[in-house]
Amino acid sequence: MSYNLLKGKRGIITGALDENSIAWKVALKAKEEGATFTLTNAPVAMRMGKIKDLAAICETEIFPADATKVEDIEALYQKSMDYMGGKIDFVLHSIGMSPNVRKSRTYGDLDYSYFQQSLDISALSFHKMLQVAEKMDALNEWGSVVGLTYIAAQRTFSTYSDMAQAKAVLESIARSYGERYGRLKKVRVNTVSQSPTKTTAGSGIGGFDAFYAFAESLSPLGNASAEDCANYVVSLFSDLTRMVTMQNLYHDGGFSYTGISDDLMERMKA
Ligand SMILES: NC(=O)c1ccc[n+]([C@@H]2O[C@H](COP(=O)([O-])OP(=O)(O)OC[C@H]3O[C@@H](n4cnc5c(N)ncnc54)[C@H](O)[C@@H]3O)[C@@H](O)[C@H]2O)c1
Secondary structure, X not given: OOOOOOOOOEEEXXXXXXXXOXXXXXXXXXXXXXXXXXXXXXXXXXXXXXXXXXXXXXOOOEOOXXXXXXXXXXXXXXXXXXXXXXXXXXXXXXXXXXXXXXXXXXXXXXXXXXXXXXXXXXXXHHHHHHHHHHHHOOEEXXXXXXXXXXXXXXXXXXXXXXXXXXXXXXXXXXXXXXXXXXXXHOOEEEEEEEOXXXXXXXXXXXXXXXXXXXXXXXXXXXXXXXXXXXXXXXXXXXXXXXOOOOOEEEEOOOHHHOOOOHHHHHHHHO
16 A cells, blocks of 8 residues: 655665565565655676666666765766756665675684675765765755664674674764764664565575574564565655654564563473
């Protein structure tokens, strides 16, 4: 059911690779809620992914951009504003990648140039998207910028490796830039801390199936799906959440505040 929550709003959605991507679901939901938006992803994802199918469904354009490159982000904002005929109301940052995780390096054997790439791709790119937007004055007042994160920023999950540091930086950038952009232009900046979700990035984490099952069993509501996440993100893009900024918002079925569940207790007894 559509509530027209994003009617008249213009946005940019990063990170849709295939139909499992959280960004893919956000795009479908934003379209349903009446938004106009452009899609973007790293140039390499144009060849590997299915983003062109999504663009066809959403009747929009893709402007490829490597989120680590300031000049690519500048071109993305300019082309998006030209294409949509005005400034931007919402941005989804749905970007994460760790070469250390990909290559299964243990936390005691990290490659530091990979570590820097993890931080650059997964965290600094968020700052770059905000700083470029500010310099170009690309966002409308009361605009909303959302980044996606994971609770490994607060608690350790050994196989999440250097992505834990990347997420901690991402969440900190949301607070610092949220304070700045709020005062300057009333733009809000938040991160959504999502349950484990079966996507390309998610499934790349070692032992993913085990911590997906653990979170499912611990969370009173079970794991939040990518569709649920899209609903929540769309609410953050809407005018219904105008006073929410600088927050790390848990969207995890209650996982973050649960000590133990009856289900897990029974299993431990066995
Ligand atoms: N899947 C999970 O369990 C989970 C849980 C919490 C948070 N998240 C976060 O959600 C976000 C989206 O991930 P997803 O799970 O939908 O997986 P996904 O693999 O579908 O999306 C990750 C995207 O990042 C893009 N990307 C990588 N390097 C890039 C670059 N240099 N420039 C531009 N784009 C680049 C990829 O092409 C891909 O589209 C990530 O930030 C991820 O950390 C995922």
